[in-house]
Amino acid sequence: MKNILKGSLILLMTFLLGGCSKENLNPVPQTLLGEAQAFDTKDRVVGQVNGMYASVKSGAFLGGRFYVYLDIRAENFFPKSTNLVTNYATWNHNVLSTTNEVQGLWNSIYASINAINIFLEGLNANWTSGKLTTIITETEYNQYLSEALTLRAISYFSLLQLYAQPYNKNAGASPGVPLRLQAEKTGANNDLARSTVAEVYTQILEDLNDAEPGAINAYSTALLNTTRIHKNTIIAFKTRVYINMNNFPAVKTEAAKIVPAAAPFVAPSGHPHQLSSSFAAIWNSPYTLPESIFSMPFTETNTAGTQNSKAHYNHPSSSESYYLNRTAQAFTALNDADARKVQFQTGVVNSVTEYFVGKWRSFTPQIDYAPVIRYAEVLLNYAEALVRDGGTVTQQAVDLLNAVRTRSFPAGAYVLGDFADAAAFRAAIMLERNIEFLGEGFRNMDLARNMMALPGKGTVPAIQTTDPNYIWPIPENEMIFNKLMIQN
């Protein structure tokens, strides 16, 4: 009996003790950081800055597919595969609001915009509260601010390229995209109407102009100068924004900050951007020549992801890449001695030897950087703006065009007399851009800002500016969950 009592008592004790691990009710994750600690050290702040870049570098956006969409919609490429996962519907102009490209790109860009807004909210809140003043300097605060604002501007600009009518259609009066400018972390604020294209451009320029003064002049290493935003990056991007708005005086003003009045064309302040003397060298490791103003970096352990990389879409060894349309102007106008044609790779498709853009030659592993902005573009923007603003062709404009052209094709230099009028020069600029930036996502942008049809290729007909599929539809999920959204 005694033993029983003892046993029962023991059990009863364990019974009562059983509920005594209440602190286990609040475990703390060991691999994820709580909100409150995200701004505790400088490394974490810098980590968040790099996190914004990592976000825009997503495979759907600047890490790969975005440029592909802008190229394959035009006339220069044919697909090796009809796989819908590798953008066949975009090439075919068969996209719907539920197509993966349409939903995926929108999701990716807005995820980056929200990541930037969250960082801005946290950075500003912690700076005003004083927590950050002991961790970073005011210069650094301004620098991080400028990087965030510029990335946001790039994101909104990219959205407008596919989901809205060109600015130049009607001075931006068409519906644009919703302007999300505050951090979204809860279930509120789903409904937001589209701002007009003009309003979005205003915000883009406001962000860029706010960013420029506080931006860092130049980083200490070539890698940082290529992969992080500095003052000249912002200026270069402004030339792109202004030329898309046909605001040529502004292009000239901005370009003049980083392009001197005469050759040699080297940026006079900040990081000394200049053309690389060899076209091929741009595409080789370490990918950080001064010509590369802003590129997305990759390493063996940090690639673009399955079916996302530039190599996947341009390398002959890829079964889903796109080869060049040999009847399109970008190919026929190339002289055999042009370095850009020499750069091409070849591969056999359907028993025929076809040409592929050879800028991303590393297939295993796929670590070639993806360029977002190159100095060559600034020169061509400047040249075009000079002529379209003045109405006449000037030697300065010809020199700028020649700088880019003769870098790859020394025998192809133009002279002033080659151009009967401004229109002829514009055509030459368009051709040069077509050739120079093949595969870098410029063609659609250049055609759209000039209100030109997207030429056809093979059995795919041309798309006129008045066709509904000149631009992409708004994704289905946005239509469903944003009640103020209007479809294109």
Next chain:
Amino acid sequence: MKKLLMMFTLFLMAGALALAQTVQISGTVTSSEDGLPLPGVAVTVKGTTIGVSTNASGAYVISVPANATTLSFQFIGYKPQDVTIAGQTTINVQMVQDLFAVDEVVVVAYGVQQKRDVAGAISSVKGDAVKLMPVQSFDQTLQGKAAGVMITLPNGVLNNPPVIRVRGFNSISSSSFPLVVVDGVPVFSGNFSANSSAANALADIAPSDIQSMEILKDASATAIYGSRAANGVILITTRRGAIGPKARVTYDGFFGYTQPYNLFEVMNADQYIEHKNLARTNLDPTLAPFTLVNDANGNPINTKWADYIYQTGFQHSHAITISGSTAATSYFLSVGYSDQEGMIQKNTYARKNARLNLEHKFNKYITFGGNFGLTNGLNSAPNTGSLPGQGFNTAGAGRLAFVLPPNIAPYLNDGNYNTSGSAIGNMGQPMGNLGYYNPVPIFDLNRFTSETDRLLATLTATIQPVKGLFIKTVYGIDNMMVETQTYQTGLTGDSFAANGFVGHTFNRPTRWTWTNTINYDFTVMEKLNLGVLAGVEEQYTKSESWSGSKTNATDPFFKVYQGSWVTAGMGGGGLSEDYFLSYFGRFNANLDRKYYFEVSVRRDAFSGLSIGNEWGTFGGASLMWNISREGFIANSALGENVTDMRLKASYGRVGNISGIGSYESLFLYGSGVYGAAPTWSFVQAGNPDLRWEASDKYDVGFSFGLLNDRIQVDLNWYYNNVNDLILNLPQAPSKGVPGNSVPVNIGAMYNTGVELSLTTYNVTSPNFTWTTNFNFSTLKNEVTALAAPAVTELVGVTSGLETTNRTLVGHPIGMIYGVETRGVDPATGRRIFINAAGKEVLYGHELTVPTVASRWFYKDGSGLAPAVSVASDGKPLGSTIPKVYGGLDNNFTFFDFDATIGLTYAFGHYVYNGSKAGLRDQRWWNNSVEVYETAWKQPGDITNIPKPVFNDNLSNGSAIIMSENVEKGDYVKLRTLALGYTIKNLPAAVGIERVRIYTQLFNAWVFTKYTGSDPEVSSNGNSNLAPGIDRNTVPQARTYSFGVNISF
């Protein structure tokens, strides 16, 4: 006062005198069937707690008070008997077998109850019913066995976890899968593999170790599991030691063959060339035609790709069990080995398991017990494209079997694999780059395995200080180690670009559960039986996994992680833990087994919820009235014909936490890299107000027996109102919230239906018996609220790429959503689409002049039409939830033969036949023979296949969900056909008591109008939002097995 005191003392003395007067009664208890003694029979003095058990010889001695009137004899499997003492000192009893099993014991939460005392809705399935099935895990055999429980085997991939729903869909964003409890310990369930070799955690519980399975369905049965009870509970009890003087040794073994059935019939090379060239001509007559290709011997190639993917698999399985008991100890020991090849080449499952269940009565107060189960399972499978998320994998074997052209071969004429980079080569045919992989090298060279080592152990100690009072502590652990290994060749396929890939993931989920209960059953005034249970339970779960990968082999020789690779991947892993603390109690009372009342309450805290919201209170109550025991009924005509009439009703509020992770309520940042620079990014928008998901459950039941319990009927009506759903509220993508959703407690849905379980003992003569088990369940599911006005619908996506389902308020969950089509226009051969305005629109893929928009035009000739799309013209096309489902089992014995015919059925639902869209796709993909034979050729043809135009992937449904591909999924399936013969009465020298040899056919046939391979399918597994989808999965397997059961 003095008088009272005197009376009291007299009373006491009388009592003492009475107590002092005890009578000793002894006797023997035997079985009336064979006269053999029955040990372990409970002999009790009715109305008291005095009782003994018969010993190994069936004999007992009991001291009863002088005024005792009745002795009760109770033993499992036999009808209880009450014998009047009437002065006898020797009472021998012959117990009669309970053929109709009305007095079985049913396992309930934290205890057992007699079947006739059970007020909750509980379905019982015996372990013997499932132990001989040629499957990998017991949950694959439960379909049709329990009313209200719908089990779907998604396909024939080995160890792919079945979809289990108890009384409908009880959640939208969280899981609807029930809680699985083994010997009192909630265990891990689901697929634990990190690659395509599915590893169902429930397969670690060897079917031969299972004694019984109880499925708890309504609130009164499940409420004691509180916050995890909303989806129902499956209680598994493993076998105990056999009672009897001799240890029982059994051997169960079978071997079998498995094959896929209902494979698609696709075109051969000649038909393919003819049809595709017609399509190419219809698009553009200048296109180069497809031709036959000659192999090395000069004969035209005609490849049957299915032959390279499917096979006849061989399976064999063995289990030996030894069980017995001595006076104080009972033991059950089992060892098993199972080696199964599946119907897909390279798909195998091998399991080695051992179990020891011990129970030892230390003395008459204290009992110890320990159950230990150790399992090692090795799963291997190619990329079948049939697990959730795999539907559109380029390497998916299910699709490769029917999509690849028959005029190309897996090998080139020089003997090498036919590949072109990562894809299969086109052997010179003008098909462009095919994109899909050559299945032969990727089957030959790639390797996907997952190996599970599992320890399931329970330690129990019970103290019974006084009769009826049990203090029990149970400590259980569920420890798993899962190692997943993947090797992909760099020669071709997914890892061509990376020049080879190898990756390992090591996952160690562990859990301990500690339950302490006090249980007191006692009787007051002979008729009022009361039971009280109070308990505390803690559970701690930790999940740790880490992974490493490498790419770019330095030499194709290296196929293992330990080889030489150029690039080391980033590695990864996960780390999470959660903790549960609960207090619970249950009170049940019955008056003379006529009026029953039960109530249970549970207070749960879960660490994954936000601070301040961790605690939730749940509970349920039930009432039951055993009408047959009422005097006025028992003596009436009704009482003579109808037995055991019981009317019951229950209500409870239970919860569901399966959708809440360990850190769901927090705002968190995750890390990564940008190039080589470390990053921090916001990754989770938590909800600090997140609460339990909770539902109200109502149940009314009526059960009775007819013809003296020959017919047993159990009817239940239920209504489950899930009114505090956790919804992962989709957000407008422009907000950029990580995952585009935020978890919020909002929304409501209900399930209601009627369940009928019928057991009839049709014939019970000594040489021929026929028993039927029939169950029939109806289900109506409706979503009553989402998060209006912000969210009025949710989408369900198949494998992340095809939006197939939509969940709308006022409709069942997961309806197929697409555009309506009405066949093919005989005049033009175009598919007829119905747009939102109800007008008929035709689609012609080759019409691109003047613009691509010319492809769409009105049938009535009124001009071009806007393109039809799901977004603008879609509507619900059918519910994927069966309206009626169940099973019909017929068991026969004829002399020494036995036979079983088991049927399962489901009616009233639709299935989206996505594979059919692929079978009619007019790109270079191969098509079904139906397309070849019935494609529209000239005006006037009436057919369902439109004019073939090359590259048309819209008229067939690849690029749009359409009603042409939504089919009724009604089916009757012949699930099991078994025939056995038992040899008894062997000479004693042989040492074998009986041998049964049997043959069995599993998944024998399906009767259905569905044109896919099997209407029992789910490409999205257990998904709540996207059920009923058949997209590129492999078919089901039919297994023939031959086996033997030997009892020594």
